[in-house]
Amino acid sequence: MPHLKGPQQNHLLAALPAEVRERLYPHMEFVELPLGKVLYESGDTLRYIYFPTNSIVSLLYVMESGASAEISVVGKEGLIGVALFMGGDSTTSRAIVQSAGQAYRLLAQRVKDEFHRHGALLHTFLRYTQALITQMAQTAVCNRHHSIDQQLCRWLLLSLDRLESNELKMTQELIANMLGVRREGVTDAAGRLQRLGVIEYHRGHIQVLNRAKLESLSCECYAVVRKESDRLLPWTKSPANA
């Protein structure tokens, strides 16, 4: 059970120079993030910036009708709350825990102060933000052009990259909410993947058996995001294709 090995489990924090870390770490708060917890709601003024360690958080847009769509996903490679240092202090999306786990958090003002010292933190966070932008852009493309099957593959890979194990605790219903499709659509797609021997699942538990095949079944969108993230955040280089 990986826990509390310290804030540097988060790759962004780990990438900061010691001097900056020493300023920030004393103020960091360790928090548990249960599945479904809402870190902030659309329009809320953000109070904290969160740095996931083994949790995964989705940025989700909820429509007037109640339907939803995932904009991007954040794990140990990133942070939740870019709007704070971008200057807007709030966003139109909701941040919701997609995979339970832990995180560290900092009060908004502390991050702002450090950001405006214009040092390493600014550069690091802005590069991360660009990676996040890439992910959003690719989500838009994928939503337009690719099948549910392909999108499920992409989504599984994105989640997998942010976890230690190859098992996801995730119901098809929740995946459907993320992808913005029907639950039955996910059932069909997942069933096909299972019959191909790529995954195995059972009431909220999904095991990825063949990652290589999953990648080959995915659309280009995953690779694009992955490659660009590796370029922008070289310290991350997720263990995935290691």
Place this chain on the structure above:
Amino acid sequence: MPHLKGPQQNHLLAALPAEVRERLYPHMEFVELPLGKVLYESGDTLRYIYFPTNSIVSLLYVMESGASAEISVVGKEGLIGVALFMGGDSTTSRAIVQSAGQAYRLLAQRVKDEFHRHGALLHTFLRYTQALITQMAQTAVCNRHHSIDQQLCRWLLLSLDRLESNELKMTQELIANMLGVRREGVTDAAGRLQRLGVIEYHRGHIQVLNRAKLESLSCECYAVVRKESDRLLPWTKSPANA
């Protein structure tokens, strides 16, 4: 013919304090942007940052298959090349002129230098970037959930906000490329709008006759982006609903 009233036609530049403008303006280059010109290609290291005045530039992702999808659109409210100050120096998207016109541009290094002085320019540009992020996120949502009819309305409104007149020079084929749909789909949708008396078009010229109705036919996505842009970029407040 609106031209060359100076860089402050661009709202971002206009929002900068005089001191910063005086540093930058001498280095600004006035350029013509013909329809279809590619300002940068996916993966290119950006050499300039562009500030449109009366032109419109689309950020477009081109897939391996050649199909494409617009990620966001930039006009006089913004700039092209956020990747430069975000630190990535390149993006996965292409920037292509969607509506011919003019712009000013600055060499990459000049913007970087000014950015790292950590003054007004940083704040302004980051806020704009957040607005751009909002637009991308909403594009993803819209691609998932809304009909071509609704998306066409949204797209027309986004373009309209960045122009002086209510006439767009734009073929249905080009719009289809932006939306990532078939040209025939755009023909159908445009035909319906025309029969409703909302627009009138003719071989590459589209006149918007009833903007209010266009807004009511659009999905919520336009309003969301618009409202958030007004919040983040208060100096912009496009004349649209004036």
Place this chain on the structure above:
DNA sequence: AATTCTCTGTACGGCGCCGTACAGACCGCG
């Protein structure tokens, strides 16, 4: 062990968009 709830599987009609094909309309050009 029985009940209840959650999660997954399956089915069916309908619709929106796709791919393809082709025709007519308008413009620019020689």
Place this chain on the structure above:
DNA sequence: CGCGGTCTGTACGGCGCCGTACAGAGAATT
């Protein structure tokens, strides 16, 4: 003026996803 090219309109079959409905299987509760 006539020709070629661009832009727009229409048609048709097909497929993917939707909305809805319901059944069965596994887990949790008692």
